[in-house]
Amino acid sequence: xxxxxxxxxxxxxxxxxxxxxxxxxxxxxxxxxxxxxxxxxxxxxxxxxxxxxxxxxxxxxxxxxxxxxxxxxxxxxxxxxxxxxxxxxxxxxxxxxxxxxxxxxxxxxxxxxxxxxxxxxxx
Numbered sequence: 059x060x061x062x063x064x065x066x067x068x069x070x071x072x073x074x075x076x077x078x079x080x081x082x083x084x085x086x087x088x089x090x091x092x093x094x095x096x097x098x099x100x101x102x103x104x105x106x107x108x109x110x111x112x113x114x115x116x117x118x119x120x121x122x123x124x125x126x127x128x129x130x131x132x133x134x135x136x137x138x139x140x141x142x143x144x145x146x147x148x149x150x151x152x153x154x155x156x157x158x159x160x161x162x163x164x165x166x167x168x169x170x171x172x173x174x175x176x177x178x179x180x181x
Contacts (some may be wrong), residue, residue, distance in 0.1 A: 073143055
């Protein structure tokens, strides 16, 4: 089973960009579909973006389409979330997650989670 560590969060002004990284340990990273989720204070965790094992499929929350881009580098066991034109409503703790079955939007389909990284967007 993989273990996940996120990095790249921080404080940014509205309109700015951040790139989140999620480094996975283990030799089976390529067999996992990967997702990014976020959770703001007082809100439920929500799906942000996902990418399939084979790179062929990606999916995005409507609110981030055209602003966020998910990608993966299987040679370096890393998944990325490039976030552009950030808005204050994007403020949340961002988590990466992995599952061996496929690309899903529901958190309960993912059985491996990172510890999260805080993203704060000031207005």
